[in-house]
Amino acid sequence: MIITLKKGASQKELDLVLEKIQKLGYKPHVSRGKDVTIIGMIGEYAEKYKDIFDSMEAVEHISEIQKPYKLASRQFHTENTIIKVSRSLEIGGKKIQVMAGPCAVEGKDIFFKTAKAAKEGGASILRGGAFKPRSSPYTFQGLGEKGLKIMKEAGKKYHMPIISEAMTVEQTVLLSKYCDIIQIGARNMQNYDLLKAVGKQSKPVLLKRGMSATIKEFLLSAEYILSQGNYNVMLCERGIRTFEDSTRFTLDLNAVPVLKKLTHLPIILDPSHGTGIREYVSTMAKASIAAGADGLIIEIHPNPEEAFSDGPQSLFPEQFAIMMKELNPIAQAVGRELLD
Amino acid sequence: MIITLKKGASQKELDLVLEKIQKLGYKPHVSRGKDVTIIGMIGEYAEKYKDIFDSMEAVEHISEIQKPYKLASRQFHTENTIIKVSRSLEIGGKKIQVMAGPCAVEGKDIFFKTAKAAKEGGASILRGGAFKPRSSPYTFQGLGEKGLKIMKEAGKKYHMPIISEAMTVEQTVLLSKYCDIIQIGARNMQNYDLLKAVGKQSKPVLLKRGMSATIKEFLLSAEYILSQGNYNVMLCERGIRTFEDSTRFTLDLNAVPVLKKLTHLPIILDPSHGTGIREYVSTMAKASIAAGADGLIIEIHPNPEEAFSDGPQSLFPEQFAIMMKELNPIAQAVGRELLD
């Protein structure tokens, strides 16, 4: 349930409410708006303690959240969540952030070359895979920590925060140390142990939608992270499975307005995986921004034909730079910013 | 196969080729570009007559079209097809055309009211259903010819071409008389008899994609129309079936760049049916234009709650007008025009 405090409630009054919630065995979730402070007390049977809070002086009113996801819902947090990734970079605000880089970190030289291209093209965040979820056990599985070190160094040189994927609880610890954003891949969207692990650390999380997950399940997976106390979650649509085979997946742009209605979390679109084909990436990036995306994640590679993985969907550096220039007026047309 | 004539081939030389094709029992399809004239000789076993044409003076070269759709392919016609709907209105050119109106024509007064709203909002074509394909035999099936008369009158008053759906071969004749564009609905995308019928008349055709048709099947259905000699076909994506249930269908925007690559035919998007929910229509319209749509088809109704069908997805007149204003800068951002 959601406890809304009276306007002007003091810190002491707030503390009293939080204390009570904890005594009852629940974890309080606080969301402060401009005027109002609301507190989520969420968990099975929370509603049966409603009367206790109803009688407290500072409490304005109490309401239940009908949706199965609570902290992720617009009811808990009506304004858009803005995630501070670094001192100067935030996701979910007016500026659309673009994350770019190769599918996998393949070596230092090539990664630095790609990072340079990402920066010059106008990306603000550097992506790269150090641990790769591969459907076959016999294909390249990533450079591991060595890859993370390369990424960190490149991020430092080009002044870009970095994002990489964690596939296990152990990797979460490592990524939390090296990266600015931790990605949870589509295949792990319902790996609840992993969701809890990233929920317990403090770095922002990009959660990818499973390739046949409904939007409701997607939000429930976000709820797993939020329920552990990490509210810096962004949602990433990356294509769903349908019968259509002219693209690798069907990028579900309907998901953008639907998610914008149901949740306050920022939404990132991945047209590279969503289409799986280089020549459609740029067009779908445009459509994503027009649909209201808060960010994009794009695969680029200086030499896509020789990429260890996902080559056919990676943009050439020049294609990326051209795309960014074309995206700019669309961002402006929907009241956003893209390039500086 | 495709016969390309030499630059500067005379009308007489062209006629010779056409005559030969007809003698062999095939129907020639002529496509004239700026410099080049190409002739499609299409049908089973056409390739075995290749040598006959190879030896003709005016023939530059002969090539096969690998795709199962021939006349619909970019190979047959490399430039975008522009369809002249009326003296001043064309589809597939720089200007994005918006078709608006109610799902069904319900009566004269209400239709004129809707037509006025469509016009004032900036629509250039008037839509409305006189014959309604309804999944239940017990629900309202449309006003029939009476509905068409109302549409024609309204179109005349507001200077807008009109579009309506044909469900049977007989209706095709009627619609060909009253309407400027004949629509073939998603449920009839593979009603081959109907496709041939609209292919034999001369009014432009808007062909909707079946709700689980692949893009290849969609183009083959267009080919049925083209093969009868009517080249004025536009393709309409209106949502496909997936497991996701937060929207009625999943509007497949990937289809836009894929179709733009494979075919020269104009592409129209239907975000009303594609989402099935009023509040998502405007956003998906924006994304459609950013993705490269040549037109939109939008349901509007002065009183959606009381509409005979598809009320929940119909825009209020004011919503439509606002949407059109918001679409304008996006159209400009992708080098198109929308409002005058």
Add this chain to the structure above:
Amino acid sequence: MIITLKKGASQKELDLVLEKIQKLGYKPHVSRGKDVTIIGMIGEYAEKYKDIFDSMEAVEHISEIQKPYKLASRQFHTENTIIKVSRSLEIGGKKIQVMAGPCAVEGKDIFFKTAKAAKEGGASILRGGAFKPRSSPYTFQGLGEKGLKIMKEAGKKYHMPIISEAMTVEQTVLLSKYCDIIQIGARNMQNYDLLKAVGKQSKPVLLKRGMSATIKEFLLSAEYILSQGNYNVMLCERGIRTFEDSTRFTLDLNAVPVLKKLTHLPIILDPSHGTGIREYVSTMAKASIAAGADGLIIEIHPNPEEAFSDGPQSLFPEQFAIMMKELNPIAQAVGRELLD
């Protein structure tokens, strides 16, 4: 609504009710069980005349059917419908009927050869396509009436009723003359004009499920036929579209128990189209019978490699004969009969 007459109501009393229904502008649908006669009065606003019938002497009680399909529902007709195809052959009874033959009738000799194989293998009904719905306009479209004549002759020789597909209203007339069962294909499941046409003639109809039609839509399409007065409708599941690509379609066997619950109409399974691959047909035929199918429709061809269409899914005559022998004990295990 459904009007149930009192046990022992006389013909005269029944006539009175029917007359009243007709006067109100509705078409009565009569279903006589062993003890009870029930009358469907179906159409928009039928319920508002409830009181008129409530006061009639012979009326036991009146109930609404909640489902959007009325005549197709188990509520209207609680016992399984048994369709008499010929004096000695019925579908929906204890015996499972197997329809076999080639995809398309290709010529007299080969069709007679196939008919012989079908008969000898144990099929009771002969299938064959005279009019072929082909996704490409340039491929073989069937022999037309010539094909029907060949079928009729073969059916006569081998004492088998014949089934063939109608794609247009005109073909319906022709098929009604030559065939014992008229098939409506998956692509035409929502070709309402065609559904009404087969509903108005008296030959039994096999209606195929559209490849992405929900079960509810499937039943509503059956309702279109039933509502015209033809109650001899059988439903055919033939595979739905999913993301899985190791088979051509996904034969949806769940549909069998679901349909058995919702409707009284017989259910036919088509494992040939449902899998699209010869070597899986026999196994899926077994599963179909175990799931409760009332019949099967199977493609066979003496020379599948040379078939004009659908060769890869056609069984060789010997395979068909072996399959039939293997199906027999499964039929018995679920309390049915297959071979004589």
Add this chain to the structure above:
Amino acid sequence: MIITLKKGASQKELDLVLEKIQKLGYKPHVSRGKDVTIIGMIGEYAEKYKDIFDSMEAVEHISEIQKPYKLASRQFHTENTIIKVSRSLEIGGKKIQVMAGPCAVEGKDIFFKTAKAAKEGGASILRGGAFKPRSSPYTFQGLGEKGLKIMKEAGKKYHMPIISEAMTVEQTVLLSKYCDIIQIGARNMQNYDLLKAVGKQSKPVLLKRGMSATIKEFLLSAEYILSQGNYNVMLCERGIRTFEDSTRFTLDLNAVPVLKKLTHLPIILDPSHGTGIREYVSTMAKASIAAGADGLIIEIHPNPEEAFSDGPQSLFPEQFAIMMKELNPIAQAVGRELLD
């Protein structure tokens, strides 16, 4: 690649080959048939060492496996794999094994009651969830180790091996201790870390197909387990996501013959999750056996209405007993055994 030894090759000769493989940095996988011994040397670039083995005395011939899954393919192991679960119980042999029990272990009394019903109905393996993957973080997540202890005790009392699900690497250790079979759930089908963990322990593994996984991906996930040296893997089809909403999932029975062709691993069907609706379970179980299933996994509960999870799909004990009796003749009809 696959190295086939000459008939009658000695143990010493075999050891020589294995030693060589290990020296090259690969893990050899040995499969002994009646006459032939074949050795899998699998991993990237294995093929480049072909010549080394070609020249060895005991080697008959060497072939590549074209499929991306190697150890799971019929090429590596042509006969069906039979998994010994206990001294007297094996999966994949003539007898069809049925696993039954509640979705979650809810308490000792109720679990023993359910175990008794499972045993009396004819189940040979006891299922139950101690750790529950729940889409919401706020719902019952299972009794954990306490649940496993209850299961073990019940299994001992009723002489039934037990199966339960592992969701994390840590749980794998625990389950390996208490259970006879470890289940990997659909949501974790591509949790590669978990797959490797169960591949490294020795208890048989039941791997469920992800709800939108293709069969190829399913086999690649099995390959992850096999590649670690655990060859006792059974595959479980449990329903895929489609547009159809009259059942919770679409149980894909086509997968049975397809998998039987591609792999030697036993196949288990889960009609409880596959349909999600109690009244369809029994029919789909029949179809599963007719399709060639090696086993079934069925949810039963003495009081489904009060079950903590998945109540609507759990059978009542009496329903289960009736179903088992009805399955028996179908098993016999396809040459298998079910009840003793």
